[in-house]
Amino acid sequence: MVDILVVSKRRNITRSMRLSLRSIIFLSVGCLIITLITFVLFVNNARGAFIKLNISEIEKDNELLLKKLDSLYHFLNYEHTHFDRQITQDNRERTFLQMAYIHPDIWSMGVGGKGYEPPDENLTAHTLGILNDIYESIDILKGKCLLRKASLEEIENQVERNLYLWAHIPSVNPVPGRRIGSGFGYRVDPIDKKTVRMHWGVDIGAPRGTLIYVSADGVISDISWHRGYGLTIEVDHGFGFKTRYAHCKTALVKRSAYVKRGQLIATVGSTGRSTCPHVHYEVIVSGVKVNPRNYIDSSNIIFD
Numbered sequence: 001m002v003d004i005l006v007v008s009k010r011r012n013i014t015r016s017m018r019l020s021l022r023s024i025i026f027l028s029v030g031c032l033i034i035t036l037i038t039f040v041l042f043v044n045n046a047r048g049a050f051i052k053l054n055i056s057e058i059e060k061d062n063e064l065l066l067k068k069l070d071s072l073y074h075f076l077n078y079e080h081t082h083f084d085r086q087i088t089q090d091n092r093e094r095t096f097l098q099m100a101y102i103h104p105d106i107w108s109m110g111v112g113g114k115g116y117e118p119p120d121e122n123l124t125a126h127t128l129g130i131l132n133d134i135y136e137s138i139d140i141l142k143g144k145c146l147l148r149k150a151s152l153e154e155i156e157n158q159v160e161r162n163l164y165l166w167a168h169i170p171s172v173n174p175v176p177g178r179r180i181g182s183g184f185g186y187r188v189d190p191i192d193k194k195t196v197r198m199h200w201g202v203d204i205g206a207p208r209g210t211l212i213y214v215s216a217d218g219v220i221s222d223i224s225w226h227r228g229y230g231l232t233i234e235v236d237h238g239f240g241f242k243t244r245y246a247h248c249k250t251a252l253v254k255r256s257a258y259v260k261r262g263q264l265i266a267t268v269g270s271t272g273r274s275t276c277p278h279v280h281y282e283v284i285v286s287g288v289k290v291n292p293r294n295y296i297d298s299s300n301i302i303f304d
């Protein structure tokens with residue numbers, strides 16, 4: 001048994017209470033249970049409030065992320081529009097070089113394969129839709145970039161081939177600054193002044209000794225003397241093109257020499273059947289003599 005003495009000094013009262021040990025244990029256990037329940041309730045309450053706060057933050061984040069995804073999708077669309085200028089440029093370059101253009105469907109094919117991961121299917125239909133659009137857009141844009149890169153390499157190779165070809169096409173006046181006189185076609189013979197003959201080239205008048213330059217890259221295929229043409233130099237340019245320079249005074253190159261457009265090859269003379277110093281200039285394409293005027297670029301922008 002335990003005696004509990006309660007003393008009140010103010011009222012000057014003293015009371016005593018006798019409790020059995022069993023009652024004291026019972027009261028202690030009761031107090032402990034109440035304290036525990038209160039604690040658990042407090043913790044649960046606090047946890048609930050914390051989770052609620054977290055959900056609210058996640059919802060805000062989610063909303064923001066959806067906005068970002070939407071913005072990303074629109075940004076990609078803008079990049080596609082921007083890239084269309086590259087496609088237009090590609091078509092222009094290919095048209096200029098007489099190359100087949102790339103069909104619009106091929107530009108929009110995308111690449112797929114490695115690197116393309118479909119979005120997680122556990123997402124909501126709305127988010128899944130946006131992500132799918134973004135993945136598809138990136139894939140197509142990547143395809144466009146790779147295609148343009150490959151196209152540029154093709155264009156570069158074609159330009160190199162064309163430059164090589166153009167370098168071998170006769171395209172300049174072999175006596176720069178000198179007027180082309182008697183032209184290609186039928187004319188009255190300038191010596192007997194009565195017979196009409198075909199004139200297979202053009203005559204470029206210049207003082208004796210004026211320098212003659214080759215009109216394209218090629219190889220000196222012949223240097224010989226002809227009764228009518230006098231001292232004649234023939235150049236084989238490849239691709240079926242040849243040029244001939246007749247009535248020369250002197251040859252300044254040797255047979256089989258490789259010459260570049262604009263290189264000095266001879267001087268003007270009046271050898272052979274000629275009335276005054278000039279160059280009789282011929283252009284031969286696949287064995288056919290053609291009008292050299294059609295092969296002289298008056299602007300000289302590209303070829304000089």
Ligand SMILES: [Zn+2]
Nearest residue numbers: 201202203280
């Ligand atoms: Zn002539």
